[in-house]
Amino acid sequence: EDQVTQSPEALRLQEGESSSLNCSYTVSGLRGLFWYRQDPGKGPEFLFTLYSAGEEKEKERLKATLTKKESFLHITAPKPEDSATYLCAVQNAGNNRKLIWGLGTSLAVNP
């Protein structure tokens, strides 16, 4: 069964304190791994898609990496505006367009 586990559940950082969020997955053939950001009271907002092990993508202070078993979202020198819940999802290689979602990591960055 396809499954996604995110850790930690919650993370509190000081502004400028870099860290990483983890997304472990099991899937019957990976079509894509997605990272989203969700602010309170809003819908998830797309960040990155990764397709194969070794791939990396960057956007401002965020960098996502992918291996055959997990993905990391590295946050470098975070700012308070990076505070949000970060969600990971996978899509298997079948024709189904379903995404399997993790429960997310709630990130708080203190000034």
Place this chain on the structure above:
Amino acid sequence: DAGVIQSPRHEVTEMGQEVTLRCKPISGHDYLFWYRQTMMRGLELLIYFNNNVPIDDSGMPEDRFSAKMPNASFSTLKIQPSEPRDSAVYFCASSSPRGRVSQETQYFGPGTRLLVL
């Protein structure tokens, strides 16, 4: 583009009442997804449509839930009768893969926060 539009944004109803949630996908997108989000279970896919046709409804919890997409610009999710355990945030999302993996991104609406008393 205005993005995915959902209405209402908030709904409070009493147990047993019918609830109808509405969604307008991004123009030109041919996939539409309905999700439910709770603290305990996270985001769960309820059903998705391709070109207005339901493709996978395996996530619909029970017969009290139904979804329709009468045309490319409108979809509804109906709960009848509603129960307190249906309280959650319901999201609609759309995408336009057109056969290209790079276009699989789903774009979400703001959600409808449903409370059933």
